[in-house]
Amino acid sequence: MISLLAGVIFSPAAANFVRPLDYAGSEENLNAVTLYFSRLVLGVQLVLAGVQLPSRYLKHEWRPLSVLLGPIMTMMWLATSLLVWALVPHMGILHALVIGSCVTPTDPVLSNVIVKGKFADHNVPKDLQQIIIAESGANDGLGYPFLFLALYLIKYIGDGGATQPGGARTAMGMWFGETWGYTILLSVVYGAVVGWVAKELLHWAEQRKFVDRESFLVFALSLALFITGTCGLIGSDDVLACFIAGNAFTWDDWFRLQTLDDSLQPTIDMLLNVAIFMWFGAVCPWSEFLNNDVVPLYRLVILGVLVLLFRRLPWLLAVKGFIPQLRDLRQAIFMGFFGPVGVSAIFYLYITLEFLETLNVDGAPRSDVAHLGETVKVVVWFIAICSIVRAFCPSFTVMNRAANGNIGCAWSEHPSRKTRLVSPADLVQRPAVSIRQRRPLSALRYR
Amino acid sequence: MTSFPGRSRFLQAGVLCQPTTNRLCPWFNNTSFFPSGLPLPPRSPHEQGRLWGYLIAVPRQLRYRTYFPDSSPWSAPGIGAIGQLNLASAIMPTLAVNDFNIVVSVLGGWVSLFGLVSYLCKENFYLSEARMFVTTIDDLSSRPVLLTLPPS
Numbered sequence: 001m002i003s004l005l006a007g008v009i010f011s012p013a014a015a016n017f018v019r020p021l022d023y024a025g026s027e028e029n030l031n032a033v034t035l036y037f038s039r040l041v042l043g044v045q046l047v048l049a050g051v052q053l054p055s056r057y058l059k060h061e062w063r064p065l066s067v068l069l070g071p072i073m074t075m076m077w078l079a080t081s082l083l084v085w086a087l088v089p090h091m092g093i094l095h096a097l098v099i100g101s102c103v104t105p106t107d108p109v110l111s112n113v114i115v116k117g118k119f120a121d122h123n124v125p126k127d128l129q130q131i132i133i134a135e136s137g138a139n140d141g142l143g144y145p146f147l148f149l150a151l152y153l154i155k156y157i158g159d160g161g162a163t164q165p166g167g168a169r170t171a172m173g174m175w176f177g178e179t180w181g182y183t184i185l186l187s188v189v190y191g192a193v194v195g196w197v198a199k200e201l202l203h204w205a206e207q208r209k210f211v212d213r214e215s216f217l218v219f220a221l222s223l224a225l226f227i228t229g230t231c232g233l234i235g236s237d238d239v240l241a242c243f244i245a246g247n248a249f250t251w252d253d254w255f256r257l258q259t260l261d262d263s264l265q266p267t268i269d270m271l272l273n274v275a276i277f278m279w280f281g282a283v284c285p286w287s288e289f290l291n292n293d294v295v296p297l298y299r300l301v302i303l304g305v306l307v308l309l310f311r312r313l314p315w316l317l318a319v320k321g322f323i324p325q326l327r328d329l330r331q332a333i334f335m336g337f338f339g340p341v342g343v344s345a346i347f348y349l350y351i352t353l354e355f356l357e358t359l360n361v362d363g364a365p366r367s368d369v370a371h372l373g374e375t376v377k378v379v380v381w382f383i384a385i386c387s388i389v390r391a392f393c394p395s396f397t398v399m400n401r402a403a404n405g406n407i408g409c410a411w412s413e414h415p416s417r418k419t420r421l422v423s424p425a426d427l428v429q430r431p432a433v434s435i436r437q438r439r440p441l442s443a444l445r446y447r
Numbered sequence: 448m449t450s451f452p453g454r455s456r457f458l459q460a461g462v463l464c465q466p467t468t469n470r471l472c473p474w475f476n477n478t479s480f481f482p483s484g485l486p487l488p489p490r491s492p493h494e495q496g497r498l499w500g501y502l503i504a505v506p507r508q509l510r511y512r513t514y515f516p517d518s519s520p521w522s523a524p525g526i527g528a529i530g531q532l533n534l535a536s537a538i539m540p541t542l543a544v545n546d547f548n549i550v551v552s553v554l555g556g557w558v559s560l561f562g563l564v565s566y567l568c569k570e571n572f573y574l575s576e577a578r579m580f581v582t583t584i585d586d587l588s589s590r591p592v593l594l595t596l597p598p599s
Contacts, residue, residue: 215562229552
């Protein structure tokens with residue numbers, strides 16, 4: 001929030017110190033720069049998120065995670081799309097689905113801000129922090145199917161098949177084959193393989209004392225860069241691959257425990273956050289919120305408020321029972337209210353704009369999607385700004401405490417209350433042994 | 448060639464004759480599906496079994512489809528492309544070879560791989576570089592050949 005403000009202050013709208021458009025040269029270049037920047041930040045953040053999760057987290061917690069990634073994500077997508085469809089004038093349902101899918105994934109960067117730090121340590125239980133991080137990490141890459149379902153349908157049946165013959169059948173084939181098979185499945189496999197190989201290599205080199213301390217610490221970051229680059233090269237889902245690779249990399253918890261008390265990763269984290277939000281502040285189309293020919297400002301404001309309220313909260317309350325980390329209503333409200341929209345939404349926004357570029361007929365936008373680009377840009381930016389502002393707003397503390405039922409007191413000051421700082425799951429010591437050291441199955445017979 | 452009994456349908460007195468109609472799949476000409484030299488599918492349901500269907504006929508049909516993508520033996524000619532997926536357009540990925548991706552992957556890959564052996568390299572190169580310098584001077588100064596060289 002602070003760096004977003006700083007970005008606005010330095011931007012051409014105010015002080016004119018930072019002029020993104022001048023640096024980039026053209027609007028297309030600026031879009032590309034923003035897309036790549038957010039990709040880079042997401043990749044690094046997601047590897048770090050995967051690294052920070054405990055050993056075999058995805059395997060232990062697959063049940064609540066699949067609830068959060070399946071029905072909850074779908075409902076978030078549909079709810080946002082319906083709100084956009086209702087509130088933005090002259091909006092087709094397919095176009096609304098595009099906008100909805102852009103803001104569906106919760107953002108790992110902003111989630112990190114919420115669930116980390118002193119305040120969160122005092123107020124949010126450890127396992128709730130972990131499930132929020134895991135959810136925001138995993139659903140970031142999983143926005144692709146939602147987005148491309150709508151985009152392929154627009155491509156093939158948006159103008160009645162005039163420019164792209166094939167119809168809905170081709171669109172579905174492309175969606176299953178390319179999005180699910182090529183993008184999602186391949187990136188999961190690729191991330192797992194690369195993370196695993198990296199772990200084994202680092203083990204091997206560390207045992208022989210080939211690695212110095214600096215390279216050891218920076219290994220996760222360079223792994224993130226490598227995956228972002230190579231996955232981008234093959235056109236797959238680099239964000240998801242980064243998260244999976246981060247998890248596979250610390251599958252045996254070795255690297256995480258080695259770097260637990262080190263401050264390099266939070267430092268890089270902070271640096272990237274400040275940089276990207278300053279950049280966002282500078283490139284955000286502030287004037288277009290006021291002057292655009294697609295949606296008036298008052299509707300945008302209503303939309304922003306409604307999206308913040310209905311995008312996530314009701315659905316999380318509905319599935320509270322399926323997620324053991326949510327012990328009571330307050331925690332469900334907390335998790336439902338703070339599903340931030342941020343870097344990942346901007347990432348998907350520019351992916352959409354890039355895709356729409358490919359639909360151009362003779363250099364001009366296709367007639368049915370002529371206004372889609374501008375609408376998506378304005379609405380997604382606005383929702384993201386709303387969410388960023390809300391995620392950081394000082395009333396967060398007050399509202400959370402109000403949700404706790406004791407205004408002015410954090411949970412930690414009321415040990416007598418039902419909520420616990422340390423969950424029972426944390427007290428159970430999980431053995432941090434690697435797979436190789438596990439006892440053979442034959443040992444069970446003699447117990 | 449082969450003594451597969453199915454071939455005897457088309458071979459009468461050693462001459463390849465007009466093929467009969469396939470009863471299971473009437474629009475499908477057996478000879479074009481199995482070019483000469485390949486064994487024919489079993490004639491009767493008794494010869495036909497799961498083994499034949501899944502292990503031999505299905506892979507062969509897939510192979511045939513990749514060679515001749517325009518026609519599919521299991522679909523009538525009039526129906527056209529039902530059951531065929533245009534694999535070329537569906538599987539061909541969208542490679543994005545641009546500067547950013549190349550630079551980032553090269554940078555990340557190099558830092559990772561060099562990081563694995565960084566200590567080794569530093570230890571060997573830096574120490575031995577210094578030592579090499581010292582020994583060279585020592586060797587040179589103590590070597591009689593150097594002393595006996597004529598002044599240039």
